[in-house]
Amino acid sequence: MNTPRLKTPPGACDCHMHIFDSRFPLAEKARRKEADALVFEYHKVQQRLGLERVVVVQPTAYGRDNRCTLEAISELGKGARGIAVVDTSVTDAELGRLTQGGIRGVRFRMLDQPELPWEMLGEMAARIAAFGWHIQFQMDGRYFEEREDLLERLPGTLVIEHIGKFLEPVPPDHPGFQSLARLMDTGRCWVKLSGAYMMSKSGPPLYADIGALAKELVKRAPERLVWASNWPHPMSRGGTMPDDEVLLDLMLDWAPDEKTRNRILAINPAQLYGFPPAAK
Numbered sequence: 001m002n003t004p005r006l007k008t009p010p011g012a013c014d015c016h017m018h019i020f021d022s023r024f025p026l027a028e029k030a031r032r033k034e035a036d037a038l039v040f041e042y043h044k045v046q047q048r049l050g051l052e053r054v055v056v057v058q059p060t061a062y063g064r065d066n067r068c069t070l071e072a073i074s075e076l077g078k079g080a081r082g083i084a085v086v087d088t089s090v091t092d093a094e095l096g097r098l099t100q101g102g103i104r105g106v107r108f109r110m111l112d113q114p115e116l117p118w119e120m121l122g123e124m125a126a127r128i129a130a131f132g133w134h135i136q137f138q139m140d141g142r143y144f145e146e147r148e149d150l151l152e153r154l155p156g157t158l159v160i161e162h163i164g165k166f167l168e169p170v171p172p173d174h175p176g177f178q179s180l181a182r183l184m185d186t187g188r189c190w191v192k193l194s195g196a197y198m199m200s201k202s203g204p205p206l207y208a209d210i211g212a213l214a215k216e217l218v219k220r221a222p223e224r225l226v227w228a229s230n231w232p233h234p235m236s237r238g239g240t241m242p243d244d245e246v247l248l249d250l251m252l253d254w255a256p257d258e259k260t261r262n263r264i265l266a267i268n269p270a271q272l273y274g275f276p277p278a279a280k
Helices: 039-049 067-076 092-100 118-129 141-153 175-185 208-220 244-254 258-273
Strands: 013-017 053-057 080-084 103-109 134-138 158-160 189-193 225-227
Touching (some): 013 039, 013 225, 013 258, 039 067, 053 067, 053 258, 067 103, 092 103, 103 118, 118 134, 118 141, 141 175, 158 175, 175 208, 189 244, 189 258, 225 258
Parallel strands (some): 053 080, 080 103, 103 134, 134 158, 158 189, 189 225
16 A cells, blocks of 8 residues: 555545445345445545545445444544435434434435435425535436536535546536536535546546546635545446545645645535534
8 A cells, every 4th residue: 555645634534435334234225235344444544544534425235224324423433424315204303313423414326226316305405404414416427417407406505426427527518517517606516526436437547537527626616625535435447446545646636736725625524514624
């Protein structure tokens, strides 16, 4: 394992990763069983990359059973937050309990067999706003234009995963990417700079085809971007695991200005997830 070239600022946050633990049952619609990826293993990644904070995202493997994610947040401690999957049957009391457990958003992953239906998106966005949560969203970015009106009308904050998750790399003038840019212009839409290895055809170390989109977003709205590893890298392209150090060092290419980079790595996550303000 290598040491990253990038020296992270105080409060640096990994804003999207997963914990898998075979002690917890898989959802009925789980696509496949993932190998265990446990908190003690992730601690080593945190230490190697110089990350103080983390956001645990509910994986599709567990559907709406958030116990694995909640336990991981508890084990990771005060520097951890999480994203859950709940539907409109959830009570306000349960939303309160989840908030106390560190949850700050609900995930809509609209690929394969979605855990939650499109029709639920608006109602959930309205329900969670009172708890300070946001909608975390994923779809094939090539088709953002078809859903742009729906996403723009959502109340509250929208956080889009994996640089828009363009399942085939597209140029910045593609209608889907332009739609994503317009959503960011609303001031209520954030994007995670993560997962380039999943979509890229040009490959490491720079994943230049997806990197071109990341650079455009950095130029356009650096105040609404966060970085993430997507550890332990489920569904990586061709089954090849990316190097976590390489993924962090991408920020040297995507955001060469140190002040901008530190904002994305530390200041923005503190605002989005409710951590104490990061040092500037």
